[in-house]
Amino acid sequence: MDYTYASSSGSGDVNLNDTEDLVDDPLCNPEKPLRITFEEITSAAYKIRTGIKNTPCEKSHLSDLTGMDLYLKKDFQQHTGSFKERGARYAMLMLNEDERKRGVVAASLGNHAQAVCYHGYLLNIPVTVVMPLIAPIMKIQKCREYKANVIIEGRDMAEAKKVACKLSKERKLTYINGYDHPHIIAGQGTMALEIMEQVSDIDAIVVPTGGGGLLAGISVAVKMLHPNIKIIGVESERCSSYSQAMQNNCPTFTPIEGTLADGLAVPEVGFNAWETSKNLIDKLVVVKEESIALAILRFIENEKCVVEGAGACGLAAILDGQLDELKGKRVVLILSGGNIDTTILGRCLERGLAADGRLVKCKVTVSDRPGGISELCKLFGSIGVSIKDVIHERAWVTSDVFSVEVKVVCETRDYNHSMELRELLCSKYKIVKFENFPPCNRN
Numbered sequence: 495m496d497y498t499y500a501s502s503s504g505s506g507d508v509n510l511n512d513t514e515d516l517v518d519d520p521l522c523n524p525e526k527p528l529r530i531t532f533e534e535i536t537s538a539a540y541k542i543r544t545g546i547k548n549t550p551c552e553k554s555h556l557s558d559l560t561g562m563d564l565y566l567k568k569d570f571q572q573h574t575g576s577f578k579e580r581g582a583r584y585a586m587l588m589l590n591e592d593e594r595k596r597g598v599v600a601a602s603l604g605n606h607a608q609a610v611c612y613h614g615y616l617l618n619i620p621v622t623v624v625m626p627l628i629a630p631i632m633k634i635q636k637c638r639e640y641k642a643n644v645i646i647e648g649r650d651m652a653e654a655k656k657v658a659c660k661l662s663k664e665r666k667l668t669y670i671n672g673y674d675h676p677h678i679i680a681g682q683g684t685m686a687l688e689i690m691e692q693v694s695d696i697d698a699i700v701v702p703t704g705g706g707g708l709l710a711g712i713s714v715a716v717k718m719l720h721p722n723i724k725i726i727g728v729e730s731e732r733c734s735s736y737s738q739a740m741q742n743n744c745p746t747f748t749p750i751e752g753t754l755a756d757g758l759a760v761p762e763v764g765f766n767a768w769e770t771s772k773n774l775i776d777k778l779v780v781v782k783e784e785s786i787a788l789a790i791l792r793f794i795e796n797e798k799c800v801v802e803g804a805g806a807c808g809l810a811a812i813l814d815g816q817l818d819e820l821k822g823k824r825v826v827l828i829l830s831g832g833n834i835d836t837t838i839l840g841r842c843l844e845r846g847l848a849a850d851g852r853l854v855k856c857k858v859t860v861s862d863r864p865g866g867i868s869e870l871c872k873l874f875g876s877i878g879v880s881i882k883d884v885i886h887e888r889a890w891v892t893s894d895v896f897s898v899e900v901k902v903v904c905e906t907r908d909y910n911h912s913m914e915l916r917e918l919l920c921s922k923y924k925i926v927k928f929e930n931f932p933p934c935n936r937n
Contacts, residue, residue, distance in 0.1 A: 519659065522674045524745070527769035530676055530710060532718040535683035538584040542681060545583050545613065547572055551692040551826065555796045560812050563824040565693050569685060570801055570832030574608040574636070576757070577708060577830045578672065581681030582609035585670050586617055588677050594619050599667040601625075601658035603651060604633030605757050605831050606672030611640035622661060626654040630756070630835045650750065652761050673705025674764025683711025689826055690716070696723050697823035700808035702830045703727035703736050703778070704758030706767030712828075713774035724776040726817065728807040730755040731780050739763045740778060754786045754803030754842060757831050779817065784849040785810035790839075791846030793829075802834040803842070848930065851909030853882075855901065856916075859925035862898040870900055873922060879915050880905045899925075 521528070549571045554564040569577040586598065597620030600610045607623040614621035622643040625634055628650065637644045645661075648654035662669035671678060685708075689699065699716060703709045713725045729736055732753040738746040745763040753759055789806035792813070793799050808827035811817050817825075834842070847853035860866045867886060874881050883903040906912045912931065919926045920934035927933075 519669060519671050519674070521676055522671055522765050524765045527765040528676050530679045530683070530714055530766065530770045532714055534676070534680040535687070535711060535715050538580075538677070538680040539684040539687050541587050542580060542583045542684065545616065546580055546684075548688055551689055554827075556792060556809070559792075559796070561821045562812070563822075565824070565826045566797065567685065567689050567826055567828045568799065570799070570805055570829050574605070574612050575831055575833040576605040576609065577682060577685060577828070578605045578609035579613065580684050581675070581678030581707065581711075582606065582670070583613045584681035585675055585677035586610070586613050586619055589619070589668060593668045596665075597621060597667050598670050599624070599658050599661050599665075600670045600672060601651065601654040602672050603629050603756055603759065605833060607642075608633060608636050608640070608833070610670060611637045611642040614642065615640040622667060624648065624654045624658040624661070626650050628752075630833070630838070632835050633833060650761070651759065671764065673707035673760060674766045676766055679707045679711045679767060679770060681711070682708045683715045685828070686712045686715035690719060693824070693826060695824055696720070696826055698724040698726055698820055699826045699828065700726045700728055700811065700817070701828055702755070702758060702804045702807045703729045704733065704755075704804065705760035706736055706763040706771055708828070708830065709736070709775065710764075710767040710770035713771045717774050725774060726811075727775050727778045728811045729758055729778070729780055730786060730803070730807065731782055733759045733761075734780050735760055735763050736778060737780055739768055739772075744768070754783055754790070754838070755807055757802055757804035757833075758807070779811040779814075781807055781810040781814055781816070784845060785814045787842045787845035788813055788849040789846075790834075790842045791850065794843070799829070800832055800834060800839065801829050802831045805829040805831045847905070851912045852906050853903070854906055854912050854915065854931075855903050855929045856919065857899055857901050857927040858919055858923050859897050859899050860923060862896050866898065867900055870902075873918060874902070874904060874915070877911075877914060877918060878907070879911070
């Protein structure tokens with residue numbers, strides 16, 4: 495399929511508020527959406543084969559824990575840490591000579607930007623990327639290392655895209671949509687061809703879902719070769735744009751909240767991606783943030799691999815109990831990316847430990863006489879609980895001037911160990927409050 499790009503000349507600074515003559519994405523027309531074919535995906539696989547890693551798809555140590563024959567497609571092992579390289583390389587290889595000389599522009603929170611910058615660097619194609627203010631610092635720095643022109647503008651992806659489209663018009667750059675460009679979707683679908691070569695007798699493939707490009711490419715390739723394999727999309731409850739599209743039977747703008755799965759934070763599903771995938775997927779699951787955090791923790795502890803929130807969504811759905819129909823089945827999880835900020839990783843691990851019942855916060859009202867707090871701490875140690883932090887308050891304990899409220903943050907072995915601690919404290923003190931645990935049962 496031969497695609498052409500609409501562009502016109504222009505000059506001057508980019509003004510986010512100047513949208514009267516804004517150029518829409520020329521290959522993402524809501525009135526005439528394009529449906530990606532299996533032939534385009536196989537063409538992409540041939541063209542990118544020398545520039546993209548064939549990443550492993552290995553049986554997971556989490557199989558026993560989940561009750562499934564679980565396989566992990568580790569596409570976070572691509573050079574830039576995400577699957578986005580597949581589509582980015584194919585889209586850039588398909589540029590004509592004139593388009594290569596003028597260069598490309600993209601809008602992205604990070605993974606698509608890194609992929610375009612890296613392959614532009616390898617192919618000697620000038621790259622400009624527009625990243626919103628909320629883009630992770632690590633991803634911004636990586637783009638600069640690939641010699642790209644990095645513009646930080648816009649409060650979110652929607653505003654960053656406006657800037658990128660304006661630049662496309664004014665500077666005659668080719669705009670490459672990170673999730674809805676036909677070549678991007680075809681490139682992402684090449685992962686499915688690898689998976690089906692690497693794992694036999696697959697029952698289901700679980701796909702992280704944001705703008706829908708990966709879901710569309712995977713579903714086309716899989717359903718053409720093995721229509722009985724179930725395709726399951728997973729998205730965060732804080733960026734559930736595909737769910738909204740399903741409810742309204744068309745892509746619908748969805749307000750995005752801050753999420754651990756920042757790679758999925760797209761406010762509207764792509765029109766081409768929707769047209770391609772809407773009749774091919776078997777199920778869509780929405781997961782909670784705490785489940786994503788717990789999944790990130792499980793991958794680190796059991797697989798010794800660090801994945802970002804988007805890549806952990808598939809496991810989060812399983813841990814949530816939303817895919818119990820796959821128990822005993824052979825299931826492939828796509829680990830789409832590993833680019834998580836170290837500061838965010840620390841927060842994820844703590845949130846995951848809390849969701850797992852292993853990081854506990856409680857408040858206990860104890861006697862303010864000498865040794866009162868010491869006795870409380872000894873109780874924690876007596877059953878092997880490790881105290882991380884202790885804070886005590888006197889002024890806000892109004893019921894008893896001779897008492898003090900002690901807030902304790904501690905680590906336990908597991909949920910049962912936390913419940914053992916709760917029962918011990920409840921047996922010794924009248925006022926005990928645990929966060930995220932039921933109140934003491936006092937008969």
